[in-house]
Amino acid sequence: MDNFFHYTKEFQTIDFSLDRIRMAVLDAAIDLKRLGKVIHIAGTNGKGSTAFFIAQILQKQNFKTALYTSPHIESITERIKLDLKDIEEEFFDKTFEAMKPLISKYRLTFFEALTLIAFKVFDDFNPDFTILETGMGGRLDATNIVDEKIPVITSISQDHSDFLGKNIYHITDEKLAIVKDNDPVFVGKNPEFLMEYIFKKLDDKRIISVQTEDRGSSLPKPYSYNFNLAKSVVSYLVNRDIPYDDYKLPPCRLERIGRFILDGSHNPSGLINTISNFDSDTVVFSCTKDRPFEKMINILKVKFKNIILTEIPNNDRTIYIESVKADKVLKIKNPMDAVDKSIYISGKSDIIIIGSFYLCGYLRKYVKGFCG
Incomplete structure (x- = not known):
């Protein structure tokens, strides 16, 4: 298809x-x-x-x-x-x-x-x-x-x-x-x-x-x-109350894979509602260019010390990091290289991968390799 x-x-x-x-x-x-x-x-x-x-x-x-x-x-x-x-x-x-x-x-x-x-x-x-x-x-x-x-x-x-x-x-x-x-x-x-x-x-x-x-x-x-x-x-x-049971989140919704947490919060409101769950200083972020990505980067700056901006491979709608005007962020075009860099600079803390579901989906298999 x-x-x-x-x-x-x-x-x-x-x-x-x-x-x-x-x-x-x-x-x-x-x-x-x-x-x-x-x-x-x-x-x-x-x-x-x-x-x-x-x-x-x-x-x-x-x-x-x-x-x-x-x-x-x-x-x-x-x-x-x-x-x-x-x-x-x-x-x-x-x-x-x-x-x-x-x-x-x-x-x-x-x-x-x-x-x-x-x-x-x-x-x-x-x-x-x-x-x-x-x-x-x-x-x-x-x-x-x-x-x-x-x-x-x-x-x-x-x-x-x-x-x-x-x-x-x-x-x-x-x-x-x-x-x-x-x-x-x-x-x-x-x-x-x-x-x-x-x-x-x-x-x-x-x-x-x-x-x-x-x-x-x-x-x-x-x-x-x-x-x-x-x-x-x-x-x-x-027409009856629902008893409590064990319910799961879908993939890439605060999904933990080893030390990585993946979440598809892809707009400002989603980011604001989600990032309070994180106790980390390193994030890998990307989204599509129809999002207010500069506003989203500023939201991330409030929470994270290390922000790595990357691109979504094989996606015509991805932001292009060269055109993004943002200081105090690290720009790495290849998302797998971005993950490698995040491991190097994050110490032993969690690493957050957030933004587009396309980014999370692309990196999900890659980060699983660190947990095998």
Whole structure:
């Protein structure tokens, strides 16, 4: 599939519209009602972990679950899970080949094609619940062709400003557009001014606001807030309290591998909410150029003495360190060289790898080599 989309990667040649994916789903004879009860998640931060928590909780309640998330860390098959297991590569390839004529016919983007494949897999699986994470925005996200659902809104902040704009209220409107005619709407932790705006925009809806963390969980902030949101959603769906159990974070969410901690906090709000968990003075950082990376570097300077700025290999959207204006940072183009340098300068303390999920995914295998 990567070869098929070689010149149209995930965020290239984006043409926002739901018409193409709707026609492709119709042409593929996919019945969206066979996805079971759909939980649809939009927001800026916390979508992936909230989706993963919901799937885990439902799984422990003995329901069949389908889960669609993005981006992936190491393999594209991570995005499509059945009962929390990645679909097999052979199954993915077979489904892609079957859908390829429709992908070409309707000129689907990379994300639209993945969504079509996921819907086809889920239709055949016929789960009790399907959890869908929006890729970007909400209103014109390919997942938003599903009309009947439980809408879930996580933390909202400015992100993908090149595509969604810089006005926080406009961004919020784009996220809230997944709600449609559905009720109730679950809303996670957000600033008071934004909650007031959401209540005003959705004044005809029943809003279940989940603004507190789950104190019975051992999960760190901000993931304890996302877990509480997920637990509230499932409690509503199954009409009973959810008992505490051992729930895991997805990969690259405060993931510890030896002395390395990997986290995909890829915008200022995400960084601010996450870095309080670290007791370290060395960080390896990179992100995509559509992020306010200079602001993010300044946030890191408050916490870390050693900041190593690097690039994301094989990614056209990466920042280019030569063009970044920042003092008191070390610039190393190759991320593996950046990790090697971090080991040299960090003493015995933890090393944080943070920023883009693409960076974390690229370095995840590399740092595992230091723990073998």
